[in-house]
Amino acid sequence: MLIKVFGAAVQGIDAYIVTIEASTSRGIRFFLVGLPDSAVKESHERIVSAFQVNGYKFPSCQIIINMAPADIRKEGAAYDLPLAVGIMASVGELSTSMLDDYVIMGEMGLDGTLQPVKGALSMAIKARNEGFRGIILPAQNAPEATVIDGLEVYGAGNIREVVDLLNSTPGHIQPLVRHDDTKKPRQEYSGVDFADVKGQDSVKRAIEVAASGSHNLIMIGPPGSGKSMMARALPSILPPLTKEESIETTRIHSVAGFTGHGATLITGRPFRHPHHTITNVALTGGGANAQPGEISLAHNGVLYLDELPEFNRSALEVLRQPLEDRTIVISRAKYRVEYPASFMLVASMNPCPCGYYNHPVKECHCSPATIERYLGRVSGPLMDRFDLQCEILPVGFNDMSSGRRGEPSAAIRERVIRAREVQAARFADEKGIYCNSQMDSRMLRCYAKSEPASIHLLGEAMNRLNLSARAYDRILKVARTIADMDSSATIQPHHIAEAIGYRSLDRASWGK
Numbered sequence: 001m002l003i004k005v006f007g008a009a010v011q012g013i014d015a016y017i018v019t020i021e022a023s024t025s026r027g028i029r030f031f032l033v034g035l036p037d038s039a040v041k042e043s044h045e046r047i048v049s050a051f052q053v054n055g056y057k058f059p060s061c062q063i064i065i066n067m068a069p070a071d072i073r074k075e076g077a078a079y080d081l082p083l084a085v086g087i088m089a090s091v092g093e094l095s096t097s098m099l100d101d102y103v104i105m106g107e108m109g110l111d112g113t114l115q116p117v118k119g120a121l122s123m124a125i126k127a128r129n130e131g132f133r134g135i136i137l138p139a140q141n142a143p144e145a146t147v148i149d150g151l152e153v154y155g156a157g158n159i160r161e162v163v164d165l166l167n168s169t170p171g172h173i174q175p176l177v178r179h180d181d182t183k184k185p186r187q188e189y190s191g192v193d194f195a196d197v198k199g200q201d202s203v204k205r206a207i208e209v210a211a212s213g214s215h216n217l218i219m220i221g222p223p224g225s226g227k228s229m230m231a232r233a234l235p236s237i238l239p240p241l242t243k244e245e246s247i248e249t250t251r252i253h254s255v256a257g258f259t260g261h262g263a264t265l266i267t268g269r270p271f272r273h274p275h276h277t278i279t280n281v282a283l284t285g286g287g288a289n290a291q292p293g294e295i296s297l298a299h300n301g302v303l304y305l306d307e308l309p310e311f312n313r314s315a316l317e318v319l320r321q322p323l324e325d326r327t328i329v330i331s332r333a334k335y336r337v338e339y340p341a342s343f344m345l346v347a348s349m350n351p352c353p354c355g356y357y358n359h360p361v362k363e364c365h366c367s368p369a370t371i372e373r374y375l376g377r378v379s380g381p382l383m384d385r386f387d388l389q390c391e392i393l394p395v396g397f398n399d400m401s402s403g404r405r406g407e408p409s410a411a412i413r414e415r416v417i418r419a420r421e422v423q424a425a426r427f428a429d430e431k432g433i434y435c436n437s438q439m440d441s442r443m444l445r446c447y448a449k450s451e452p453a454s455i456h457l458l459g460e461a462m463n464r465l466n467l468s469a470r471a472y473d474r475i476l477k478v479a480r481t482i483a484d485m486d487s488s489a490t491i492q493p494h495h496i497a498e499a500i501g502y503r504s505l506d507r508a509s510w511g512k
Contacts (some may be wrong), residue, residue: 053112099166143155252297298341313379358393458496
């Protein structure tokens with residue numbers, strides 16, 4: 001008897017349907033074809049044990065299972081459950097009435113207990129798009145899939161519950177109720193609050209501008225000036241994810257296996273802060289079994305690189321293309337995958353090896369050549385991709401000893417959300433564009449309308465600072481964000497002036 005069971009596999013963050021064909025005939029052998037890897041082949045032993053523990057008899061006949069499409073390698077133990085269902089249905093121990101309408105995936109333990117799989121949300125989206133009625137998953141993954149409209153989601157704890165469901169046994173598991181975590185009130189951020197940051201009002205302003213338009217930011221200053229503290233306070237002022245952004249972000253973390261058991265949608269913007277010893281593959285993604293890297297896990301959020309010059313030069317250079325295209329394409333001999341990588345890059349660094357160049361009190365003992373070599377660890381093209389470049393000076397004693405608290409993150413966050421709402425309305429007809437930093441040249445001409453005096457001021461800055469065409473675009477984007485924060489329809493001269501002021505490292509005198 002020939003039976004078809006439908007599963008799913010993930011390539012990149014997109015899923016595709018895998019058809020599992022099970023056929024039984026006279027004989028005693030077991031064949032599994034369709035380019036399975038070792039983990040898939042080992043499913044035979046897990047299925048045999050699960051059947052014995054739960055009182056099912058493994059068929060004593062020849063079984064041939066094909067996994068189509070046969071030219072794509074099947075990896076992982078997530079096919080255990082659909083393979084087991086196909087074997088049982090092929091010998092008539094399981095009703096086939098529901099098999100054509102459901103995608104089934106799950107890893108099994110030796111006792112038949114279902115273990116979570118990666119990429120459940122992508123599988124659910126594919127099942128809905130392909131016209132399936134529903135999806136059957138391990139109970140830990142099911143809440144994640146319930147955010148998809150028009151799809152029945154069943155969460156099973158073991159193989160017996162799946163058998164009862166497919167046989168319509170009274171008392172079988174029921175579909176889960178749909179969840180939408182994006183409508184839940186946001187919990188207060190429990191990390192660093194800007195109210196605890198002493199002084200540094202100008203830098204706080206720059207961070208607010210960066211958060212309002214999702215602009216790249218670099219802070220350069222001596223040790224102890226508060227660079228890391230302010231960077232870690234950044235998540236407290238970021239706006240919540242929109243429904244579309246939340247689904248995108250959750251899909252990536254689901255594929256990587258980071259969503260957590262019983263989780264639904266990710267509603268807070270990611271904040272990733274890898275150590276400077278990170279490898280190129282860990283940063284960009286890929287590997288033997290392709291996985292998203294840190295730049296994709298930071299999608300719709302923040303990638304924070306502390307002590308930027310200490311990172312491997314080749315790893316930093318990999319960031320240049322994703323910062324422009326907002327995607328990363330991993331091409332290897334056996335696969336080619338594309339991951340989203342629209343992130344806000346925030347970095348911090350010392351101005352020299354000893355850290356005290358331009359310090360108002362402490363003397364720097366580094367030679368000009370040493371300082372130049374140190375700064376040269378970060379290439380000019382990468383530095384040019386930072387929209388805001390802020391030089392930070394140490395906090396004075398009066399500010400440190402003052403008991404006065406600064407403006408809390410909650411107040412700053414309200415202004416950031418208002419600016420993002422202006423941008424959301426502006427880009428309502430632009431697919432995949434949510435903030436000013438994502439504008440291309442066409443959008444800049446359309447949306448970054450400037451007064452003649454503003455254009456004149458920008459032209460003078462271009463000539464005096466010898467800025468690149470990329471810097472020109474980025475100054476306009478930052479100025480557009482500052483204008484949005486002021487509720488101004490056009491970019492005025494003082495908006496351009498403030499945006500130019502955030503290009504500290506472009507000044508010829510800096511670092512000399």
